[in-house]
Amino acid sequence: MFDAVDWQEVEAALDRDGVAVLPGLLDAQACRALAALYEGAPEGTFRSRVVMARHGFGRGEYQYFDYPLPPPLPALRAGLYAQLAPIANRWNTTLGLPQRYPATHAEYLARCHAAGQVRATPLLLRYGEGDYNCLHQDLYGEHVFPLQVVVLLSQPQRDFDGGEFVLVEQRPRMQSRPLVVPLRQGDAAVFAVNHRPVQGTRGPYRVTMRHGVSRVRRGARSTLGIIFHDAA
Ligand SMILES: O=C(O)CCC(=O)C(=O)O
Numbered sequence: 450m451f452d453a454v455d456w457q458e459v460e461a462a463l464d465r466d467g468v469a470v471l472p473g474l475l476d477a478q479a480c481r482a483l484a485a486l487y488e489g490a491p492e493g494t495f496r497s498r499v500v501m502a503r504h505g506f507g508r509g510e511y512q513y514f515d516y517p518l519p520p521p522l523p524a525l526r527a528g529l530y531a532q533l534a535p536i537a538n539r540w541n542t543t544l545g546l547p548q549r550y551p552a553t554h555a556e557y558l559a560r561c562h563a564a565g566q567v568r569a570t571p572l573l574l575r576y577g578e579g580d581y582n583c584l585h586q587d588l589y590g591e592h593v594f595p596l597q598v599v600v601l602l603s604q605p606q607r608d609f610d611g612g613e614f615v616l617v618e619q620r621p622r623m624q625s626r627p628l629v630v631p632l633r634q635g636d637a638a639v640f641a642v643n644h645r646p647v648q649g650t651r652g653p654y655r656v657t658m659r660h661g662v663s664r665v666r667r668g669a670r671s672t673l674g675i676i677f678h679d680a681a
């Protein structure tokens with residue numbers, strides 16, 4: 450599943466920018482199959498549906514998957530977690546934070562579940578023309594795994610225009626830094642959920658990250674969000 454991924458490069462990009470692209474994580478067929486679940490999934494595939502405009506989150510909608518997650522989500526979530534946990538641990542060491550993440554996602558989920566964070570958080574998002582996703586953070590309780598992943602399921606230029614994935618980095622006592630992340634169909638972006646360390650001249654400091662999606666100017670855009678902590 451991760452044959453094409455250069456994890457050293459991913460780690461370097463995460464350290465530099467708080468975001469890294471995994472090119473071609475899913476093939477076009479897998480992207481189409483996942484996007485088609487939005488309307489066509491068997492009853493019980495999703496646990497809830499959110500119309501973003503109703504909550505001031507933007508415009509568009511998403512659905513949270515329920516357990517058991519359909520393939521390839523369990524393997525994808527566990528496989529990504531195993532690669533990202535050492536990076537998350539190193540970041541916490543750098544930031545002087547006490548939390549450490551176990552080597553396997555099963556162990557991490559057991560920890561979430563013991564704390565009452567039992568609801569599945571992977572989600573499918575769908576944006577039509579004019580839709581967008583306001584800058585936000587996906588925090589669902591005390592337990593927060595510091596990295597998350599989004600996979601672009603649609604093909605830019607063909608299926609939609611606009612709708613760029615964006616991050617804003619809020620630096621202490623400095624102006625915020627925007628990042629636009631170009632993605633092709635099947636590419637994934639790994640990014641910081643809430644904080645990440647930056648090396649300053651007087652040692653590391655913490656910046657706050659938010660992510661969102663610019664307005665879709667034409668067509669329809671679907672994404673798969675993979676969050677590693679579960680929700681209360
Ligand atoms: O649609 C996107 O690119 C962003 C989705 C998102 O906010 C998420 O996966 O947490």
Ligand SMILES: [Fe+2]
Pocket residue numbers: 585586587660674
């Ligand atoms: Fe999000």
